[in-house]
Amino acid sequence: MIFNSFEFFVFLPIVFVLYWFVFNKKLKWQNLLLLVTSYIFYGWWDWRFLSLIVFSSFIDFHSGLQIVKAHTRTIKKRWLTFSIFVNLGFLGVFKYYNFFANSLYEAFLSVGFEIDVFTLDIVLPVGISFYTFQTMSYTIDVYRNKLKPTTDPIAFFAFVSFFPQLVAGPIERANNLLPQFYKFRKFEYHKAVDGLRQILWGLFKKVVVADNCAKVVNLVFNNSEGFNGSSLWIAAVFFAFQIYGDFSGYSDIAIGTSRLFGFNLKQNFAFPYFSRDIAEFWRNWHISLSTWFRDYVYIPLGGSKGNIWNRIRNTLIIFTVSGFWHGANWTFIVWGIINAIYFLPLLLLKRNRKNTNVVAENSFFPNWKELSQMSFTFFITIIAWVFFRANTIKDAFVYIRRLFLEMSFQFPQVALKPIAFIGLLLIIEWLNRRNKHGLVLDAIRAPILRWGIYFFILIVILFYAAPSQEFIYFQF
Structure with a gap:
């Protein structure tokens, strides 16, 4: 069963009603219901x-x-x-x-x-x-x-x-x-409402952003020789937002659904494409996996302690293992090594903990330095994502070579509709970059305006959702 399916939208209300109105008297019965369902x-x-x-x-x-x-x-x-x-x-x-x-x-x-x-x-x-x-x-x-x-x-x-x-x-x-x-769990209205908002935002990222990007990405990456350089760049950028919308969308739905049942899961994405360096990106991307490898692999190996060679070794190991975790293909291993190469200069220069605050923390817009840092980090991340998406290492190198040798100003040969959805995603998440997810609207005092935004997102989902596709990370 997948979140963006009719079956789940029938399954969830049934479990919710049973959980809070039938099995709500005894904790063990609630746990047993969760186990069975x-x-x-x-x-x-x-x-x-x-x-x-x-x-x-x-x-x-x-x-x-x-x-x-x-x-x-x-x-x-x-x-x-x-x-x-x-x-x-x-x-x-x-x-x-x-x-x-x-x-x-x-x-x-x-x-x-x-x-x-x-x-x-x-x-x-x-x-x-x-x-x-x-x-x-x-x-x-x-x-x-x-x-x-x-x-x-x-x-x-x-x-x-x-x-x-x-x-x-x-x-x-x-x-x-x-x-x-x-612990005995009591229904809390404000948590349930916030959970529903996060579910709504997760669905938008998955079925509108990720799945619309996927149509272009699959077309170009599976037939890259038939497209010009600008189309290759568009597809590479779209894949960056496809995998983000797909995976962080799943996490949002999972965390939001958990809140409906009184559980608090940890944040898994913290707006990673607003990162100013690759170290910040990895603190904000798939946080649960990054911290798992840090605590159970990296630190037991010695972490950042010891001589320079130990630090290089540990960094290469952790990123290679992370790549291998994602899939049984050499492309994932190379993707991990590329990110290690990105990360090592920051580690060796002791600049990997430089950007730990929220970007543009005290202003509405980023300054030119922050904007250039975010742009460069996003650029090198796109290059690494090509290896993640390509079928083989050879395909990835050919794709990247054409990205730089065929940087033409020809009009893209692909649909550009996802750009509007990506723009909406970036605007809303930038406004909420200090919060736990992208649809926290508590600062808006007028209820009619908040509900107007919710209905607008819902209408966008209903009218612009792409054909249902499985979540990318199901294969991992």
Whole structure:
């Protein structure tokens, strides 16, 4: 089931009514309802995938209990290793096995040897990278004594499978989300209203911005040799907004939906295209994943401590692993390495924490310096996104070469309608850059004006929504 589907718009009100009006007397019944409905939501794609998430939940629930019961650090580490091995084993088999098998075949073929390799005819389970990392955070934090293991299987299984953020995040930490399943939840009108606003904004970003951009992006990237240089640039820019609207739109809908049920998820995007350098961009883009890698990979490796070579090594590792997390293709790995190359000068010059405040914090417009910094950061981000979108590394290099060699002033051969939607997106999010999402209108005192904006966004969605497409990050 996907957020931008008829099924979900039937599913959500039913669950909401049952949650607040039927199962509202007992916390355990509410949690059980969330668990059952989350499995229905996930099993809507393929019920067979449910066995994986149930098994993963059982392994980590049991491992957490055994870690705290163990009398020696060695036994604790064994249970942690077992948990990580099972979770990464699932990822390795379903997501990466065929990639490594095919890469091995191509490597031998390039030196004149043809070998037989065995590949698996399997489908990647939706959201496996997200819920795997979520459950791993639980056992790691229990091992580090940062979290007490739960003895409530219903709460834990509901935490792992919580339907709003199950298939594409945010990747919630156990120490933030799991305790919310222990506390009695009371309906709060202002939270529900804000949740609905965030859902509305997320839908606009997905079905209007991202999906309209997708039509142009798919056409150009799949047939780039037939388009002129200006069309290639338009498609590259559109992809930047496609992936942002698609992924941050999902996060907005997930966070907003969670608020309808009394849960608070962490912000996953903080208007990243207003960033003044690449370090700020990565603090504002897919925050839940960036901080996960920081806390569970980068800092254990030594982080920014040690000599210059250790810092370079750790940075390259973290960005390469992040790229590999996104998909089993060399294009994602190169995309990660490119971002590491962008980031390293800032780290080595100790300028990676320079821009931690909100851009144009005390003014309406950015100054010329901020505007040039944002433009340059967006430009280099677009170049990196080409590798993310291209089918092969060769395709990406050919595309980029043509971007710079064919910078003609010929009229684009593609539809330009998405520019209007992108402009509306940028204006509204710039006005709300100090807030948690793009449709916070509390500063507008007149209710009729606020409701007018809501209805305007809704009308734009109804009239300009592109044909429904799955969220990009479902493939990760």
